[in-house]
Amino acid sequence: MTLITLGILLVTAVVTASLIATSLPMQFSATILSKTVVNAEVPSDGDCLDVAVIGGGIGGAYTGWRLRDRGLSISVFEFSDRVGGRLFTAELPVAPGTYLDFGAMRFKSGAHPTLNRTATALGLNIIPFELGYGNADETIWYNRGKRMRNTDLGTTNIPYNLQQGEANDPDMLLWELFKNNVNITDTYPSLEDLFFLSYPGDTGSSEGYKTIAGGMEKVPRTLMEKFLEANTTHKLHLNHQLTRMERRQTGGYNLRFRKTQTVDGVTTPVMTGNTGLTMCARKVVLAAQKDAIQQIDFPEFKNNPEIRRTIDSVEGFPAGRIYLAYNTKWWKTGNPDITHTKSDLPNRQTYDWSTGTNNVSIIMASYHDGDFTHYWRELSQFGTPIPGSLPGVNAVTDVVKNRVEKYLSVIYNVSQSDIPETVGGAMMLWDRYPFSAAWGYFKAGFDERKVRDMIYKPSPSDHVYIVSNSWSADDLQGWAEGSLIAVDAVIQKYFIE
Incomplete structure (x- = not known):
C-alpha cells in the first residue's frame, strides 16, 4: 500500500507531529490513532501502568495480544510511526496489487508452529510462498564467474x-x-x-514455505489492532523513544521517553520544545533488539557486569533488500524456468517477485547481508531517486539501480544495455537504530541456554523482562518465531500467577 500522510491529531491541548503511516490500511490507522496517547503529566502511584511494552514490532504486539484479556492496564511504546518493526510490507504504486516484504517474507508452518497458530487465530490468510524452491532446477548459481x-x-x-x-x-x-x-x-x-x-x-x-496474503506485516498490525480493541485501558504511543528507566521508591519504574518524528520512514528525536514524557509502570517488557536495549539507561543493567555481558552475548548481522520494477520480465529471457538466483556478487540473491494488475513486474534484485549491507548503504548516499521509487528511507537512487543492474546482467547473462528502463523501485537496509541488524549469532564462549535463562529476566530483583529473537536458539534469531517463543516463555514464567 502507498505511504499515507495522516492528519495532525489533537489530544487535549497538545499537537503531535504529523504521523506518516506506512502501508497501514485507513481503517486500522484510525483505530490506532484513536487510542494513541501523545503526552501526559508525571504519573502518581495510582496512575502506574500494570505493564509497559517497549517496541511495536511483532514481539511487542504479540505481548500485548497475549496479555489483552487479563484486566491489566497496558501501553505499547514505539520509536517510529509504524507498527511492525522488521515485519515491514509496502505496496509499490507503479505495480498495484503487489506487496514488498522488506523484512520477514515467509515462515514454515511446521518449523514455526507459534506463528502459524497465531496467524490462524487472527484469521489471516496463510498462503504458499511460491518464490524459490518450487522445483529442483529453478535456481541459477553464479559463483567465481561461472553459472x-x-x-x-x-x-x-x-x-x-x-x-x-x-x-x-x-x-x-x-x-x-x-x-x-x-x-x-x-x-x-x-x-x-x-x-x-x-x-x-x-x-x-x-x-x-508459507506467507500471509497482503504481506507479513499483517501479523503484527492485526495483533496490535486486537490488543487495542480488547480493553479501553490499552494504549499505543507512537513516536516515543525510551531513554531511561528508574526504580520508584514505592515500587515500579519511571520510564522517561523523548518524542521522535518520522518523515518518509526516517525517525529522529524531536530536539526542540517540551519533548519529554514520563510514565510509570509496575512491569516493563523490552521487546527490542540487543543494540536498542543497550542504549537504554537503566542503572540496574548498566551497573551489573554479568547482565551487561549476557546482553552483549550476540553479534548482529545487518541485511537488506532492493526491488526494481519493469514493464517486462527481461530476466526471463533465456531463463524461463528460473525464479531464484544465488551468487557471490554484492546482491547475493534475487527472486522473480510478483506482477501487478497492470502487468508491471517486480524483481527482488538484491537480498544481501553482512558487509554487503554497508556497501549498498554507501551507494545509496549518491545519485537521485529513480522515477516510481518509494520516498525517503526506501528510495532507490539511479546509482544503486545502475550498480545492481550490472550484477543482474552478469547473473542472467543479459547485456546491461539490453535491460529496459525501470519504472519503479524500493529498498530497505536493516543496519541502523533501532534495527542495527536483521539477525544475529551467539559469540564464542557463551552457553546460549544459560543466556536465555537469564535474558528473559536479567535482574532477579526487577520486574523487567526481555522478549526478543536476538537470543533465540539456532537460526530462529532470523525468524519471527524466535520473538514469539520468547514472549510465551516470559508470560508463562512471570505473568501467570
Whole structure:
C-alpha cells in the first residue's frame, strides 16, 4: 500500500507531529490513532501502568495480544510511526496489487508452529510462498564467474575443475564430512528435524514455505489492532523513544521517553520544545533488539557486569533488500524456468517477485547481508531517486539501480544495455537504530541456554523482562518465531500467577 500522510491529531491541548503511516490500511490507522496517547503529566502511584511494552514490532504486539484479556492496564511504546518493526510490507504504486516484504517474507508452518497458530487465530490468510524452491532446477548459481544449476551437480556439466567425488550435491558432501569426522553412524537430523526435536508437541510435516496474503506485516498490525480493541485501558504511543528507566521508591519504574518524528520512514528525536514524557509502570517488557536495549539507561543493567555481558552475548548481522520494477520480465529471457538466483556478487540473491494488475513486474534484485549491507548503504548516499521509487528511507537512487543492474546482467547473462528502463523501485537496509541488524549469532564462549535463562529476566530483583529473537536458539534469531517463543516463555514464567 502507498505511504499515507495522516492528519495532525489533537489530544487535549497538545499537537503531535504529523504521523506518516506506512502501508497501514485507513481503517486500522484510525483505530490506532484513536487510542494513541501523545503526552501526559508525571504519573502518581495510582496512575502506574500494570505493564509497559517497549517496541511495536511483532514481539511487542504479540505481548500485548497475549496479555489483552487479563484486566491489566497496558501501553505499547514505539520509536517510529509504524507498527511492525522488521515485519515491514509496502505496496509499490507503479505495480498495484503487489506487496514488498522488506523484512520477514515467509515462515514454515511446521518449523514455526507459534506463528502459524497465531496467524490462524487472527484469521489471516496463510498462503504458499511460491518464490524459490518450487522445483529442483529453478535456481541459477553464479559463483567465481561461472553459472550452473542444481542438476549440474554430480555431472560433467559442473563448470569447475573438480576432482572425482567433489562434484557431488553439497548435502552429500556435508554428509560425508559428518560421517567421517564424528562417532555417530546414523543419519544426522535435518534443520527441520531439529525444529521438531525442539518442539515435540508439533506433529506437522514439512509443507514448504508459507506467507500471509497482503504481506507479513499483517501479523503484527492485526495483533496490535486486537490488543487495542480488547480493553479501553490499552494504549499505543507512537513516536516515543525510551531513554531511561528508574526504580520508584514505592515500587515500579519511571520510564522517561523523548518524542521522535518520522518523515518518509526516517525517525529522529524531536530536539526542540517540551519533548519529554514520563510514565510509570509496575512491569516493563523490552521487546527490542540487543543494540536498542543497550542504549537504554537503566542503572540496574548498566551497573551489573554479568547482565551487561549476557546482553552483549550476540553479534548482529545487518541485511537488506532492493526491488526494481519493469514493464517486462527481461530476466526471463533465456531463463524461463528460473525464479531464484544465488551468487557471490554484492546482491547475493534475487527472486522473480510478483506482477501487478497492470502487468508491471517486480524483481527482488538484491537480498544481501553482512558487509554487503554497508556497501549498498554507501551507494545509496549518491545519485537521485529513480522515477516510481518509494520516498525517503526506501528510495532507490539511479546509482544503486545502475550498480545492481550490472550484477543482474552478469547473473542472467543479459547485456546491461539490453535491460529496459525501470519504472519503479524500493529498498530497505536493516543496519541502523533501532534495527542495527536483521539477525544475529551467539559469540564464542557463551552457553546460549544459560543466556536465555537469564535474558528473559536479567535482574532477579526487577520486574523487567526481555522478549526478543536476538537470543533465540539456532537460526530462529532470523525468524519471527524466535520473538514469539520468547514472549510465551516470559508470560508463562512471570505473568501467570
